[in-house]
Amino acid sequence: MFYREAGDFRTTYKEDQQTFPIKFDRYRYYLVLFLAIFVVPFIVNDYWVNSLLLPFLIYAIAALGLNILVGYCGQVSLGTGGFMAVGAYSCYKFMTGVDIWWGGELLFRLPEFNIFFSVIMGGIMTALVGVLFGLPSLRIKGFYLAVATLAAQFFLVWLFNRVAWFYNYSASGQISAPERDLFGVLITGPSTTPWAAYMFCLFFTIVSAYIARNLTRGAAGRKWMAIRDMDIAAEIIGVNPLRAKLTAFMVSSFFIGISGALFFAVYLGAVEVGEAFGIQKSFLVLFMVIIGGLGSIFGSFAGAAFLVLLPVVLKVVGVDLLGWPTDIVAHLQLVIVGALIIIFLIAEPHGIAQLWRVAKEKLRLWPFPH
Amino acid sequence: MKDNAESYVTEDGRTIGPVVMEMKNITLRFGGVEAIKDISFDIREGEIRAIIGPNGAGKSSMLNVISGFYVPQEGEVWYRGAPRPAMKPFQVAQQGIARTFQNIALFEGMSVLDNVMTGRLTHMKTGMMAQTFWYGSAEREEIANREVAEKIIDFLEIQAIRKTPVSRLPYGLKKRVELARALAAEPSLLLLDEPMAGMNVEEKEDMSRFILSVNDEFGTTIALIEHDMGVVMDLSDRVVVMDYGKKIGDGTPHEVRNNQEVIDAYLGVAHD
Numbered sequence: 001m002f003y004r005e006a007g008d009f010r011t012t013y014k015e016d017q018q019t020f021p022i023k024f025d026r027y028r029y030y031l032v033l034f035l036a037i038f039v040v041p042f043i044v045n046d047y048w049v050n051s052l053l054l055p056f057l058i059y060a061i062a063a064l065g066l067n068i069l070v071g072y073c074g075q076v077s078l079g080t081g082g083f084m085a086v087g088a089y090s091c092y093k094f095m096t097g098v099d100i101w102w103g104g105e106l107l108f109r110l111p112e113f114n115i116f117f118s119v120i121m122g123g124i125m126t127a128l129v130g131v132l133f134g135l136p137s138l139r140i141k142g143f144y145l146a147v148a149t150l151a152a153q154f155f156l157v158w159l160f161n162r163v164a165w166f167y168n169y170s171a172s173g174q175i176s177a178p179e180r181d182l183f184g185v186l187i188t189g190p191s192t193t194p195w196a197a198y199m200f201c202l203f204f205t206i207v208s209a210y211i212a213r214n215l216t217r218g219a220a221g222r223k224w225m226a227i228r229d230m231d232i233a234a235e236i237i238g239v240n241p242l243r244a245k246l247t248a249f250m251v252s253s254f255f256i257g258i259s260g261a262l263f264f265a266v267y268l269g270a271v272e273v274g275e276a277f278g279i280q281k282s283f284l285v286l287f288m289v290i291i292g293g294l295g296s297i298f299g300s301f302a303g304a305a306f307l308v309l310l311p312v313v314l315k316v317v318g319v320d321l322l323g324w325p326t327d328i329v330a331h332l333q334l335v336i337v338g339a340l341i342i343i344f345l346i347a348e349p350h351g352i353a354q355l356w357r358v359a360k361e362k363l364r365l366w367p368f369p370h
Numbered sequence: 371m372k373d374n375a376e377s378y379v380t381e382d383g384r385t386i387g388p389v390v391m392e393m394k395n396i397t398l399r400f401g402g403v404e405a406i407k408d409i410s411f412d413i414r415e416g417e418i419r420a421i422i423g424p425n426g427a428g429k430s431s432m433l434n435v436i437s438g439f440y441v442p443q444e445g446e447v448w449y450r451g452a453p454r455p456a457m458k459p460f461q462v463a464q465q466g467i468a469r470t471f472q473n474i475a476l477f478e479g480m481s482v483l484d485n486v487m488t489g490r491l492t493h494m495k496t497g498m499m500a501q502t503f504w505y506g507s508a509e510r511e512e513i514a515n516r517e518v519a520e521k522i523i524d525f526l527e528i529q530a531i532r533k534t535p536v537s538r539l540p541y542g543l544k545k546r547v548e549l550a551r552a553l554a555a556e557p558s559l560l561l562l563d564e565p566m567a568g569m570n571v572e573e574k575e576d577m578s579r580f581i582l583s584v585n586d587e588f589g590t591t592i593a594l595i596e597h598d599m600g601v602v603m604d605l606s607d608r609v610v611v612m613d614y615g616k617k618i619g620d621g622t623p624h625e626v627r628n629n630q631e632v633i634d635a636y637l638g639v640a641h642d
Contacts, residue, residue: 013516014509214504218512219494222480226488229477236437236475237551238463238492247498295479 019213036202041195049194054267056308057201058259061208063288063300065255070286071294072216073248074228075137079149081281082156083253084260085273086129089166091122091261092175095188096168115180115187115265119204122261123254129156130253137245153282160273176270188265197266204262208255213297215251224248225295256285291344293353302352310337374412380622386607387415390559390591391436396445398431405431406442407615413559418585419593420602420623423612424635429595430472432612433561436593437469438462464492468557470548472564472595478537482547485536486522489554490515519554525587526550526580542573546580553584560584562594566601574598578605603627611635 010016020026044053062080069077094113099106113121133152137145160166167175179189186192187200215221223244226234235241264271271277284307292303311333318329348354374389391413398406406428413419421429434440436447438459446453449465457465468489477485494515500508523532526546531539536547545565552560565581566574578601584590596602602609603623611619611626613635619626626632 013513013520017512017516211502214508215498215501218501218504218508219491219496220498220501222484222488223491225480225484226477226491229479230475232439232459233471233475233477234488235459236463236469236471237488237555238460239488240458240460251498 017217019217033206036206037199041199044194044198046194049198050267051312052308053198054201056304057198057205058262058267059285059288059304059308060205060301061262062256062259062285063292063304064208064212064297065252065259066285067289067292067294067296067300068212068216068224068255069248069252070289071296071299072221072228073224073245073252075134075245075248076142076146077149077252078146078279078282078286079133079152079156080256080285081277081279082153083126083130083256084263084281085156085160085277086126086253087122087257087260088264088271088277089160089175089273090125090257091118091265092168092177093166094118094121095178095180095265099165101165114182115200116182118180119258119261119265123258126257126260127250127254130249130256131246134246134249134253137249138242150279150282153279157273157277160277172272174270174272175264177265180265188269190269192266201262201266204258208258209297209301212251212255212300216297220247220251228295287341291341291351293351296351296353298356299351299353302356306352307337310340377415380607384417384607386417389413390415390450392448393432393435394446394448396432396435396442396447398428398435398440398442404615406435408445409612409615409617410445411610411617411620413591413593414608415591416585416589417591417607418581418605419591420606420609421593421595421612422597422599422602422609426614427612428615429612430563433469433563433593433595436462437467437561463555466555466558467561468552468555468559469561470545470552470563470565472567474541474544474548476536476544476548476551479535481533481535482528482539482550483519483523483532485547486519486532486550486554487515489522489551490519492555493518518556522550522554525583526553542569545569545573545577549577549580549584553588553590556588557590559591559593562592562596564595564597566596566598574601581605 010021015021018026020029040053062084066077066080069075094110095115095118097112098110100108133149136148140148161173164173167173170176177188179191180187182200185196187196216224223234223239224247226237226239227241227244227248231241234244260277263276268276288303288307289300290303291306292301293299314333314336315329318324318332319326344351374392377385377387379385389412392410393412394410396406396409397404409428409432421432423429431440435442438457438461441456448454477488480488494511496508496511500506523529526549528543528546528550531543531547536544539547549562549565552562562581566577569577581592581594582605585592594606596605606623608621609619609623609626610617611629611632613631618631618635619629621629
């Protein structure tokens with residue numbers, strides 16, 4: 001009753017194949033887009049952007065990327081943190097001008113890229129690295145592949161720690177984003193306005209979601225899902241397994257790279273690789289995907305929102321309302337998040353996205369049971 | 371023996387074309403076990419070719435050789451007049467050979483429609499970049515292939531469940547969806563591995579009707595493995611009989627039924 005599709009007829013395949021075939025969904029989506037673009041930037045303050053919106057948008061991109069690999073293509077990956085680091089460091093190198101040395105001499109130095117293209121290059125470089133680390137996936141599956149990607153995680157963090165070229169030989173071993181602007185509006189650096197950072201990330205999030213949706217509803221997505229559900233049958237239907245898996249690694253890593261670049265350049269501003277892109281980041285994004293819902297675009301957003309919002313909500317309730325000490329709340333946070341993950345895995349292995357689907361089915365019939 | 375390149379008309383008036391696929395002295399071993407021993411037979415254009423035999427006779431292995439899962443140690447597979455090099459299963463699929471499995475091998479996480487659409491993948495050539503923005507050829511191709519998929523769905527009478535996740539379907543319908551997926555590829559040769567296993571009489575009748583009309587309307591050549599003798603004798607134009615990896619009979623259903631070796635294999639021989 002609340003959610004109706006009766007009388008909503010679709011007469012062409014084009015209409016039937018659109019992203020939101022039900023009118024109600026479509027208008028709600030337009031409304032959310034409108035609010036996000038035309039209302040939110042005018043009312044946000046520094047606190048909202050930095051503790052909620054930016055992490056949500058950036059983690060949503062990472063979750064989208066990982067969901068393509070794990071949820072759609074069925075290839076488990078624990079290398080997300082490492083791939084985000086690749087995105088961040090490539091973005092940094094392209095922002096500051098890539099210098100190529102040969103035998104102790106500077107061969108050439110690329111001009112400094114605009115921040116927008118630096119982020120894109122972060123994605124592209126990560127896609128290449130992702131394909132490289134995706135190669136073993138043809139031979140190994142499941143847990144073994146997870147361990148192989150874990151190796152990628154540790155190797156990449158080690159690489160960015162040890163090879164000084166990546167952090168431009170800075171004394172601290174950190175990378176920090178210089179001030180960069182887009183059309184005269186500062187995007188990175190300490191004096192960036194909250195709305196500019198928000199809009200910049202929002203743009204990437206919307207485009208990523210759009211691309212992810214288009215790929216997953218078309219031929220590419222069907223190939224991935226076929227590989228996920230039954231690789232033998234996929235092969236017999238004409239899917240080249242190596243190609244399907246590698247494209248999944250490529251697209252997935254592209255998004256993760258973009259999110260790593262944004263995480264470094266726009267959100268944190270300065271990054272120490274082991275701290276920002278360590279193994280806990282890989283797990284965090286994996287939890288987002290699992291809690292949100294494997295194989296669902298909406299689930300990626302829901303999972304990111306859940307894990308970004310939950311600590312904030314717990315902090316507000318614990319510290320501000322109940323007046324508990326901060327450190328106890330911080331510990332409690334870990335306990336509660338951990339417990340929720342276990343509960344979710346047992347009660348609803350398909351995540352928030354599945355809860356939402358069930359709710360929609362119920363609402364469609366409400367107040368009648370069937 | 372009929373000439374390989376010529377068509378002929380059977381007694382009941384069906385025209386059978388020239389040979390499309392020929393197995394030449396195939397031997398397949400798993401370690402010390404010989405699953406298939408020196409078997410040769412051919413499949414002609416437009417016919418329904420049955421492979422029968424008791425359990426463990428090597429029928430499924432034969433189908434796996436045709437579809438590229440197993441590479442035989444000896445012998446050659448000739449397809450359309452040329453020996454086929456060793457191929458991966460997906461390359462075999464791209465040559466226009468589709469198959470179904472004995473134990474259903476559908477994509478459980480996808481809807482019926484998506485399953486059928488995966489059958490169209492060999493016909494979809496648009497690159498990733500165009501798909502990324504659902505632009506131009508990507509959208510056109512998607513819609514054109516959807517139309518073909520819908521025709522198959524209509525043909526197999528599964529319109530009502532097209533948006534249902536496959537995991538929710540009962541066994542008989544799953545078998546039908548799997549046939550739909552294989553048909554969506556518009557194969558020139560369709561391999562069916564026990565399409566009627568575990569079905570009741572009514573479902574078997576439905577399935578037989580579908581197999582006959584696929585053969586009739588699309589002109590698809592069909593090779594099938596089946597245990598139900600009644601079905602095999604009614605459907606097929608020619609039958610290969612296997613037992614313990616060897617070929618013990620080959621011919622029309624009538625010839626095979628009167629072959630003493632076949633009768634022995636099925637009914638057993640008195641040891642005196």
